[in-house]
Amino acid sequence: MKQKKRLTTLLLSLITLIVIVAFSFPFIWMLLASFKTQTQIMSSDQFFIFKPTAINYASVFKEYDFMKFVTNSFVVATGSTIGSLLLGLPAAYAIARYRMHSFSLIILVARIVPGISFLIPWFIIFSKMGLVDTYASLILSHMLVGLPFIIWVMISFFEGLPKEIEESGLIDGCTHSGVFTRIVLPISGxxxxxxxxxxxxxxxxxxxxxxxxxxxxxxxxxIAVFNFLSYSEINWGALMAAACIITLPVLIIALLAQRYIVSGLASGAVKG
Structure with missing residues (x-):
């Protein structure tokens, strides 16, 4: 029995290792290539053994003004996330508490519909309003992705909260909005x-x-990654360095907040 259990554990460990290697290999290749010259990247003999250089990162920030693009992405991502939270949290709470499943179905459809189908209407509307090439147009368009996702995650989470907590707040004199802001939101972290x-x-x-x-x-x-693509050649070193810069903030956030992500998704999956 013990031998069978050891074999099962060994098999699961082997499968896990294969999955980790398969998913991490592109990132490892990208990271190594960002410290190589164009010749080294094209050479299969220098995949692991090579003389590293930081010229690609210097090129990214000096020649392409990459900090400007980093700032733009941060402003748009932060703005769309805050806007989606301000609209999505009350909407998710109302749908969860008042069983407005028809609205949740509409939101689901909006999330399922390919985003490309909204491009022409968005462009026409924002062109008429003079908002093309502004943070407002990008934030609003990105909310089309973030808002339905936040609503659907939080609907399940709010449905899993015991109603007795909210009823006790109403008995103590809180309004419905007060219960939402003072009781529900703090425990929905x-x-x-x-x-x-x-x-x-x-x-x-x-x-x-x-x-x-x-x-x-x-x-x-x-979009800035296109700067490294031309008709005659592709600057693979700078392209990999730019890809690492794009990936690094998201990777750090995911690692730091891993515990909250797992507990949040697990809590949202359990109905009360």
Missing amino acids: PGIITSSLLSFIFSWNNFMFSIILAGDKTKTLP
Whole structure:
């Protein structure tokens, strides 16, 4: 029996290792390539053994003004996340408490519909309003992704909260809005952190809306990567360095908030 258990554990460990290697290999390749020259990247003999150089990172920040793109992405991602939280949390609470499942279905449909179908209407509307190449147009368009996600995560989370807590607040004299802001939100921290972090990551990596609505002033990181692509050649070293810069903030946030993400998703999956 013990031998069978050891074999099962060994098999699961082997499968886990294979999955980790498969998923981490592209990132490892990207990280190594960011410290190589163009010749080293193209050489299969210098995959692991090579003389590292930081010229690609210097090129990214000196020649392409990458800090401007980092700032634009941070402003848009933060703005869309805050806006989605302000609208999504009350909406999710109302849907959860008053069983407004028809509204949740509409929100789900809006989330399922491919984002590309909204591009032409968004562009026409923002062009008429003179908002193309502004933070406002990018924030509003990115909320199209973040807002339904926050609502759907928080609906399950709010439904899992015991109603007795809210009823005790009403008995003590709180209004419904007071119960929501003073009781429900403070104990919903894991769900709020989880949904806001994932919404931030979705916005940070969004490419489709930015390529149409962003201009020279508001170009975000995924769009800025195009600077390294030309008709004659691709600057692979600078491209990999830029990709590492894009990935690093999201990776740090995910590692620091891993505990909250897991507990938030687990809490939201359990109905009370």
